[in-house]
Amino acid sequence: MKHFLAIGLGEILWDVLPDTRLLGGAPANFAYQVNALGGAGVPVSRLGDDALGREALSILVAKGVIVDAVAVDPEHPTGTVDALVDDKGVATYVFPDDVAWDFMGMDDLALSLAAKADAVCFGTLAQRSATSRSAVQTFLDAAQGALKVYDINLRQHFYSREIIESSLGLADVLKINDDELSLVAEMFALPADEQDALAALRETYDLRLAVLTRGEKGSLLLSREGVSDLPGQPTRVVDTIGAGDAFTAALVLGYLSGWSLDAINRRATDVAAFVCGQPGAMPEMPENLRIL
Known part of the structure; x- marks a missing residue:
């Protein structure tokens, strides 16, 4: 069985909640979840030379x-990032500027990983600075044989049509949630219907796969060959932190394994539901949810 190498490219950060703080950032969450599901997940990022950075590295190594x-x-x-969780467990985020991941660069080690990667997951937030945006694009250019997954992750005001459009042009797969699709649909004058809007993005940017997550309302996968539209998995939500990244990790490993759209969708939904029922983004994964 192939041991797929999947890179989480971008920010690593601390989610600061009212009563605690949790290590996160979509690329770190994605890399952890790839590992938890049986693949080889590696983050490419930048931390400060400070207590929080050392603690972040220690936690990742321990995991x-x-x-x-x-x-x-x-x-x-x-x-x-200040993460505010409402009474339904849904988190919103406030991000300080000029932190370590705004100054990512690509060294020989990172570029050698790019050349070996089976998949790279990247988002919008890490491209808010010109420095890190250039680093992300350099890495993607070096990852010639990899499946490039754009998990759009729109946060605060740290996005623009230019960044979204250039990222879609670099991607093979788009993953977007329903709130984000509403913003992108208005920005790009897409059809009002969700499936039609997703299909328009897939066709315009020649994506292999376009994925819409809708929380408890389920998820929609569109490829060149077909459609999978499945309901959500009922779960008692503790918080939603990392659930989307877990969905993406399962999606990537299922796709690389050649699974059907329905099989990918079902497993990704189950994995995301499990993470919603646990505190934080990096819970231990049950054996029955592993893919590899």
């Missing part, structure tokens, strides 16, 4: 994540 491609920045602090 079995390879951190060789996480650079240490002597000048800028480790990223944090």
